[in-house]
Amino acid sequence: MDVQRYISSGIIESFVAGLATDQEVRELQAAMAQYPEVKAAADAVQLDMERYVTMQSIAPPPAVRDRIFQLINNEGVETAVPVSAYAAEEQSLYAADEPKEVKLVSPVWRYVAAAAILGLLASVWMNVQYSNSSNDWKGKYEALLTEKDKMIADNSAMQTRMQTSEQMLQSLRGMKMVPMYTVTPTRPGLLATVYWNPKSEEVMLTVTNLPAPAADQQYQLWGIVNGKPVDAGVFEMDAAVKGFAKMKSMVPGAQMFAITLEKKGGSPTPTLTAMYVAGKVQG
């Protein structure tokens, strides 16, 4: 191909101005991939066209920005909510999107595994010690009995922990996830998530990003039921940031959750000007 001739054929300018036919576009893209000169020429024309277009910038009406942010916030609620009513296979699709579950369970499992291995090693070590030592069979027997009792006790403690975490996992599965996002543009990028089981009314809260409150202040969670705020309790940042804070139970009708900053111990009614995040419950 005569590259120079191709470059001066006008196809590049037509392409950049949006005039090229589909076939011409494919042709040009192939040529750009093959010949760096063609790509360089097309990029240069593109840049100048963008400069011409940018010169004609006009500030959009300010309300559009708010509308877009409102829409993407609501969208986050609608698309990211796994609900128990979903079919089983749909839940497995969501499973990959629930890193919080993994975070929640894995440290417990790691602890269980580590404890079990330690217990096992200790037992092996004791066995070796005792069999190598004197013929004090009685002592060995009693020690083993003690060890056995201890391990049974340990085991049942582990089982209880595992059951608790399994129950938590099960209850999370049945819970609605309600992400709450920034409500005012002056505090961008905030996120906290409520897990709520409308049947058991159980509410858990985890905080991804909220500014630390002053010493005499505390964040308080609210459910919005038929337009009226219902207290869901204050929480300690530490627990909610590292894992889950268990909140007061919430009646089934809540349509929204929101967090406000209140004086320590909470307030009977929310301070609306200090609302940090809010999110809709998926209908």
Add this chain to the structure above:
Amino acid sequence: MGTENTYTEQELVQGLKSRDQQIFGYLYDHYSPALYGVILKVLNDENSASDVLQEVFLKIWRSIDKYDTEKGRLFTWMLNIARNTAIDSLRSKGHKLEQKIQELTNDVYLQTSQLTVQPTVDHLGLSKVLEKLNKEQRTIIDLAYYKGCTQEEIARVLDIPLGTVKTRMRNAIIQLRNILKQL
């Protein structure tokens, strides 16, 4: 906006992919005037232009995973989304060719200079560009870029043979680029 952070293109793309609303806000603040300028010029109506701008930013937010760095710059990608969405909306309104030409020549938004937010130098630059491009050159570029006209339509409007549309477009854009070089 002088005190605000600036981001590299890569940081912007990564931020968008990780659903960072602060980055999205930054993107909106910096690029919405350029995109709105395109959309308004295509549609010539502030109400529908606002709706399309909203649609465009939602598309950017939703389909950032489809953006491929290899295929071009982020701004080019966003500009294409804005132009295509606006032209689709224009087509759905079924405007006649004559109407489109009319809109380009009576571009009220272009004349109300207080609406532009670009630094004055760009605005002066634009007046120079518009002054030095002849009417045919400006029409051919704007009909193609802003109104999505085909080669056939342009041949008809300018009353020239279809085979010469591409050459005329090339000359118009070469002229445009020469003017830009001198700014």
